[in-house]
Amino acid sequence: xxxxxxxxxxxxxxxxxxxxxxAMLATLAGRGEAQVADVTTVTGNAWAxxxxxxxxxxxxxxxxxxxxxxxxxxxxxxxxQSDFAHRSRLYGAALSEVKL
Numbered sequence: 001x002x003x004x005x006x007x008x009x010x011x012x013x014x015x016x017x018x019x020x021x022x023a024m025l026a027t028l029a030g031r032g033e034a035q036v037a038d039v040t041t042v043t044g045n046a047w048a049x050x051x052x053x054x055x056x057x058x059x060x061x062x063x064x065x066x067x068x069x070x071x072x073x074x075x076x077x078x079x080x081q082s083d084f085a086h087r088s089r090l091y092g093a094a095l096s097e098v099k100l
Contacts, residue, residue: 005037009072011044012055018045019058026062036064042072043084049074 006025010018028034039059041051052071059067075081 005035007037008039009042010039010051010055011042011046011048012039012051012058013045014054014058016045022055022058022064023062026059026064030063036067039067039069040072041069042077043074047074048072 008018008022008025010022012018012022022036022039025034025036029036039055041048041055043051045051046054048071052069056065056069059065059069
């Protein structure tokens with residue numbers, strides 16, 4: 001077992017890389033080999049509020065519904081909103097709720 005609780009800092013989006021990492025940690029936590037303390041979200045792959053909502057839903061589905069989720073920065077700290085809009089046009093919007 002890991003000695004210290006794990007804090008997850010993420011720009012979480014369902015079924016992307018961060019989701020897979022949380023799923024792996026949930027498996028370890030279920031076997032008593034890891035402890036997830038809290039999760040923090042920031043805007044990145046999706047807006048921070050959507051990240052927080054999605055990570056809560058995923059944690060509940062993975063049996064970690066008691067883990068606290070803290071929403072962080074709503075606006076990107078480095079990139080502009082226009083960068084996000086441009087990437088969404090190129091690669092598809094991260095969330096269907098996002099209107100660009």
